[in-house]
Amino acid sequence: MEEVNLSYKEVVEKIKNKQINNILFLTGAGISTSSGIPDFRSPNGLYSKVQKYKLEYPEQIFEIKYFTKNQMPFYEMDKEFFSNKPHFTSAHYFMAEVNRREQLLFVFSQNVDGLELEAGLPPEKLCQVHGNYRGARCQKCGFKHDINKYKEFVQKQVIYKCENCKRGPVRPNVVFFGESLDKGFTKNTYKIAAADCVFIMGTSMQVAPFNLTVEKISKNVPVIVINRDMVYLPYKKYIHLKNDIDDNIEKLMTDLGWDFPKIERNYPSNWFTDPQKQEETKIEETEHENFSYSSGYYNNNITHLQDNQEDKEATEKNEDQEELNNLEKKFEDLDV
Ligand SMILES: [Zn+2]
Numbered sequence: 497m498e499e500v501n502l503s504y505k506e507v508v509e510k511i512k513n514k515q516i517n518n519i520l521f522l523t524g525a526g527i528s529t530s531s532g533i534p535d536f537r538s539p540n541g542l543y544s545k546v547q548k549y550k551l552e553y554p555e556q557i558f559e560i561k562y563f564t565k566n567q568m569p570f571y572e573m574d575k576e577f578f579s580n581k582p583h584f585t586s587a588h589y590f591m592a593e594v595n596r597r598e599q600l601l602f603v604f605s606q607n608v609d610g611l612e613l614e615a616g617l618p619p620e621k622l623c624q625v626h627g628n629y630r631g632a633r634c635q636k637c638g639f640k641h642d643i644n645k646y647k648e649f650v651q652k653q654v655i656y657k658c659e660n661c662k663r664g665p666v667r668p669n670v671v672f673f674g675e676s677l678d679k680g681f682t683k684n685t686y687k688i689a690a691a692d693c694v695f696i697m698g699t700s701m702q703v704a705p706f707n708l709t710v711e712k713i714s715k716n717v718p719v720i721v722i723n724r725d726m727v728y729l730p731y732k733k734y735i736h737l738k739n740d741i742d743d744n745i746e747k748l749m750t751d752l753g754w755d756f757p758k759i760e761r762n763y764p765s766n767w768f769t770d771p772q773k774q775e776e777t778k779i780e781e782t783e784h785e786n787f788s789y790s791s792g793y794y795n796n797n798i799t800h801l802q803d804n805q806e807d808k809e810a811t812e813k814n815e816d817q818e819e820l821n822n823l824e825k826k827f828e829d830l831d832v
Pocket of ligand 1: 635636637638639
């Protein structure tokens with residue numbers, strides 16, 4: 497199949513004229529930066545609230561092994577997380593608008609905030625691969641619990657014990673490190689190959705196995721990256737809208753001739769102290785002759801996948817795992 501070589505202008509024209517009608521999005525944290533969600537590491541960020549627990553490293557709070565032993569740091573972080581009232585951003589609005597114009601195929605999001613739905617995206621068009629805050633369940637027996645009740649316990653800072661087995665702590669349906677991805681991920685990956693245009697927004701595609709999705713993108717469709725930084729893709733060419741994501745999305749909607757509301761931007765407090773974040777938006781066509789992921793990084797993630805298999809609670813011998821293995825295999829054949 498011949499590789500497609502459309503310019504930014506040509507892609508905009510094709511979307512406008514409805515010659516592109518099956519748009520797929522792969523998104524990450526960058527699209528929620530201006531939503532008012534506090535970031536994790538900044539001085540007043542979420543992590544600062546749980547430093548007293550002396551975790552070995554910040555990300556330990558998201559590990560299932562740690563949560564099983566000690567739920568309090570996560571409950572405390574969630575209290576802080578829930579105390580903010582984030583709003584959808586231009587990026588969320590854009591995806592919902594693509595859907596309203598009947599040109600959306602599907603959205604894969606790495607975010608747990610669910611702001612896509614707030615913007616009006618129907619749940620059946622969205623897979624939150626790292627889970628969500630729409631439901632809760634018992635960590636031990638899996639019994640479903642009401643998320644609002646979970647929030648009440650979080651508010652009181654009391655561990656919510658399962659109403660079924662009376663033993664396990666209740667946790668939200670987010671995916672901790674060391675757990676399998678949301679089932680919707682492998683169930684819907686076939687849609688990637690069916691897309692006639694792919695947007696990669698707010699992610700540098702470095703987290704496995706999410707980054708394996710790019711292997712499934714058909715070679716003859718345009719790929720538009722809207723991200724502050726470069727993204728590594730197995731493509732010789734993609735269109736890169738660089739620097740501020742919200743600016744770029746608004747420019748894109750203007751170029752499409754679409755109306756959009758003025759959406760407030762609430763960046764984390766330390767956001768504008770970084771001079772690199774002040775640059776103007778820029779459109780670039782990026783060439784990647786030799787793409788490769790760092791093999792060390794990738795191997796780490798393979799170990800992570802194997803850990804998943806050993807974890808009894810997380811293991812489910814089903815097609816999902818098989819599909820993941822196939823993806824992995826395909827990836828290994830490719831390179832590194
Ligand atoms: Zn239980």
